Amino acid sequence: MRFLAAGSPVRNGTALRCVTSRRSILGYYAAMTERGSGQRLLAPGDPSPFTILIPHGAAPVVLLCDHASNAIPAALGDLGLDEAARSRHIAWDIGAADVTHHLAGILDAPAVLSGFSRLVVDCNRSHDDPTAMRQISDGTIVPGNRGLEATARALRIEDCYWPYHRAVTGLIDEVAARGVTPAIVSVHTCTPVMKDFERPWHIGVLSNHDRRMADLLIAELARDSALCIGDNQPYSGFDPHGYTIETHALPRGRANVLLEIRQDLVDTHHGALHWAELVGKALANVLAHPDIARATGAEVKEAS
Numbered sequence: 206m207r208f209l210a211a212g213s214p215v216r217n218g219t220a221l222r223c224v225t226s227r228r229s230i231l232g233y234y235a236a237m238t239e240r241g242s243g244q245r246l247l248a249p250g251d252p253s254p255f256t257i258l259i260p261h262g263a264a265p266v267v268l269l270c271d272h273a274s275n276a277i278p279a280a281l282g283d284l285g286l287d288e289a290a291r292s293r294h295i296a297w298d299i300g301a302a303d304v305t306h307h308l309a310g311i312l313d314a315p316a317v318l319s320g321f322s323r324l325v326v327d328c329n330r331s332h333d334d335p336t337a338m339r340q341i342s343d344g345t346i347v348p349g350n351r352g353l354e355a356t357a358r359a360l361r362i363e364d365c366y367w368p369y370h371r372a373v374t375g376l377i378d379e380v381a382a383r384g385v386t387p388a389i390v391s392v393h394t395c396t397p398v399m400k401d402f403e404r405p406w407h408i409g410v411l412s413n414h415d416r417r418m419a420d421l422l423i424a425e426l427a428r429d430s431a432l433c434i435g436d437n438q439p440y441s442g443f444d445p446h447g448y449t450i451e452t453h454a455l456p457r458g459r460a461n462v463l464l465e466i467r468q469d470l471v472d473t474h475h476g477a478l479h480w481a482e483l484v485g486k487a488l489a490n491v492l493a494h495p496d497i498a499r500a501t502g503a504e505v506k507e508a509s
């Protein structure tokens with residue numbers, strides 16, 4: 206087994222909090238007002254912006270899948286992309302929904318999956334982040350995202366982005382109402398090659414300053430000596446662009462981890478099931494640890 210060390214320096218956790226500027230808030234609400242009442246992006250026949258699995262699951266964890274789907278609302282056509290481009294990793298996390306479905310069943314865990322492509326709006330970004338509606342991604346230009354006006358952006362945010370995050374908040378609150386402090390596991394997959402670099406890691410375990418889950422999970426996964434595990438690779442939990450963990454886990458001191466499973470390992474149903482079983486077994490042991498299903502005091506104080 207190879208361990209690859211964390212790639213990013215430790216930074217002050219407070220610098221990672223998502224802060225929406227006053228200017229962006231004003232722009233957003235101005236656009237919402239402009240669009241007038243009743244205008245919607247989604248129409249009958251479009252998928253739901255989120256899917257909830259096993260809402261009453263017994264496991265003390267909520268699984269999240271920000272990049273589960275490559276669906277595009279009918280009103281946006283195909284964003285100017287052919288089917289091959291819409292099937293690439295730029296549009297979604299290939300295999301992530303499949304892994305999350307299996308993982309939820311294996312753990313008996315509640316889960317929320319996003320309903321639309323990250324090219325429509327990326328649910329793991331602040332809605333005003335420059336990469337929330339990418340005009341170019343991994344060398345592919347996205348014609349339908351060029352020159353988006355505030356109204357068009359606001360429609361995507363209102364109909365696709367907030368419903369997902371409200372569903373996440375609601376589900377976590379439901380679990381918490383049972384007297385459980387749920388851990389948060391964000392399930393992602395990553396492309397095996399990025400900018401001509403072949404990623405050696407089978408799975409990346411990303412964490413921020415709260416390493417409770419990451420340390421335990423890496424130790425569990427490392428029982429399999431054939432696994433190449435990335436500790437804060439190929440991305441880092443300290444990267445400033447994330448939103449979901451930063452919003453739904455860190456401010457409340459909930460134990461958390463973000464997984465990046467390599468897409469070539471989970472792009473078949475068989476592969477997804479295999480990895481869900483592997484990760485599920487490890488996570489079950491992690492979740493049984495007394496240190497996980499509780500909030501850290503310092504961070505709760507910080508959020509109050």
Ligand SMILES: [Zn+2]
Nearest residue numbers: 272298393394
């Ligand atoms: Zn992802």
